Amino acid sequence: MLGEYRIEGRRASEIAASVERGVGEGALVPGQLLPPIRELAAVLGVNPNTVAAAYRTLRERGVIETDGRRGSRVRSAPATTARGSLRVEAPEGVRDVSEGSPDPALLPRLDEAFAAVARAYAERPTLYGEAPVDAEFARLARAAFDADGVPAGPVGVASGSLDAIERVLAAHLRPGDAVAVEDPGWGSLLDLVPALGLRPVPVAVDDEGPLPDAVARALRGGARAVIVTDRAQNPTGGCVSEERAAELRAVLAAHPDVLLIEDDHGHGIVAEPPHPLATGAGRWVFVRSVAKAYGPDLRIAAFTGDRETVDRVLGRQRLGPGWVSQLLQRTVVHLWTTGAVDPVAVSAAYGERRDGLVRALARRGIEAHGRGGMNVWVPVADETGAVSRMLAAGWAVAPGARFRMDAGPAVRLTVSRLAPADVEPLADAVAYAAGPAPARSYG
Numbered sequence: 001m002l003g004e005y006r007i008e009g010r011r012a013s014e015i016a017a018s019v020e021r022g023v024g025e026g027a028l029v030p031g032q033l034l035p036p037i038r039e040l041a042a043v044l045g046v047n048p049n050t051v052a053a054a055y056r057t058l059r060e061r062g063v064i065e066t067d068g069r070r071g072s073r074v075r076s077a078p079a080t081t082a083r084g085s086l087r088v089e090a091p092e093g094v095r096d097v098s099e100g101s102p103d104p105a106l107l108p109r110l111d112e113a114f115a116a117v118a119r120a121y122a123e124r125p126t127l128y129g130e131a132p133v134d135a136e137f138a139r140l141a142r143a144a145f146d147a148d149g150v151p152a153g154p155v156g157v158a159s160g161s162l163d164a165i166e167r168v169l170a171a172h173l174r175p176g177d178a179v180a181v182e183d184p185g186w187g188s189l190l191d192l193v194p195a196l197g198l199r200p201v202p203v204a205v206d207d208e209g210p211l212p213d214a215v216a217r218a219l220r221g222g223a224r225a226v227i228v229t230d231r232a233q234n235p236t237g238g239c240v241s242e243e244r245a246a247e248l249r250a251v252l253a254a255h256p257d258v259l260l261i262e263d264d265h266g267h268g269i270v271a272e273p274p275h276p277l278a279t280g281a282g283r284w285v286f287v288r289s290v291a292k293a294y295g296p297d298l299r300i301a302a303f304t305g306d307r308e309t310v311d312r313v314l315g316r317q318r319l320g321p322g323w324v325s326q327l328l329q330r331t332v333v334h335l336w337t338t339g340a341v342d343p344v345a346v347s348a349a350y351g352e353r354r355d356g357l358v359r360a361l362a363r364r365g366i367e368a369h370g371r372g373g374m375n376v377w378v379p380v381a382d383e384t385g386a387v388s389r390m391l392a393a394g395w396a397v398a399p400g401a402r403f404r405m406d407a408g409p410a411v412r413l414t415v416s417r418l419a420p421a422d423v424e425p426l427a428d429a430v431a432y433a434a435g436p437a438p439a440r441s442y443g
Helices: 012-025 035-042 047-058 111-124 134-149 161-172 187-195 211-220 242-253 307-317 326-337 343-362 383-392 420-434
Strands: 064-066 073-074 155-158 177-185 199-206 225-229 259-263 284-289 302-304 375-379 410-413
Touching: 012 047, 035 073, 035 199, 047 064, 047 073, 047 284, 111 326, 134 155, 134 284, 134 302, 134 326, 134 420, 155 161, 155 307, 161 187, 161 225, 161 284, 161 302, 161 307, 177 187, 177 211, 187 199, 199 211, 211 225, 211 242, 302 307, 343 420, 383 410, 383 420, 410 420
Parallel strands: 177 199, 177 225, 225 259, 259 284
Antiparallel strands: 064 073, 155 302, 284 302, 375 410
16 A cells, blocks of 8 residues: 555654655655554554544645545645646637736836836945845835725735735644635635645635625634735625625634735725725734736735734745845835826726626626626636637636635636727627526625
């Protein structure tokens, strides 16, 4: 069953460590069946309860999985692009509305900003030992946080939202810990959580954000962290309303030891104001990326939070990459201070396309969702069939499987490249592909 590898140990911790060592060395491969509890106990000369405790620890750490009478197996290593691979390649002549990229026409030009920063850099280059966060970047980011009601806290910089979230999770959690995540939710995040050895717990959402009862169940079940998208939730376009934020704060108040991570995904592209859940108590982080409003290749996210969490993240960051490029930080500062992006105009442009499509679908009896941002979420009865029929009709859409765990089948459409003349033909194609879907929550 195990080939030449011998599991060793007399205590549960030693047995678990032996299995983990075998997995790490490649001697125990993904999918490999482990000995039954009583059989291994007899070989090691220990009580079966000791082996059962070791297996339980390994399950909690995400090393193995148990399927009833079929026994326990080494878990498959999480793929770094598992959900990203669930995509439809648009052949020639097919319009691609599957990718969540912003409209290039709404992104600012970067040549002037880079040139200005390069001139200043020539006079004073960044050297080792300097503060990792540019002082002006921190000042402007903190002022924006203050204006939106985000509690006081130090400012850090990461290479995008996902980088910030990963670092915060790693700063507080251990493999096997449970994390409450939105379902449907950001596909990259749904891949990241298990890749860190953590256990994702799906939380249903609607147009106003995570459902309070679902969050409460996840926290009662032992989730040690919860991740919430404040605006333009990917893929549903949901935005946390003021009323929902108050309900969620009440739920979180009953679990003061839970880590709260907020991702302001819609910053700069959504007219809806944010309603932060953080109150300043406990462990919390609020993250803002510049990717959607200023360009995906500006890999910068500002974050704030309680002092201990921010210190942990920045301290660990110093031991790895050191800091996020000061050149990029100062480029963003230049874009902010020169008003290179008009958030009102950008949000209006996306809103016109998004709302126009949602209304056109409603006229055809199709349920669709999208309060903010550039995505529209359409529940369907047959996801694979809908994707195929859309492709035949000349449109490539994103299958909902990229974004969901327990939520029902759906497709996601990105409106960032739509022209007004595209709305009605696209709505016709969706109606043909999906057919009327019964009204339901996303969960």
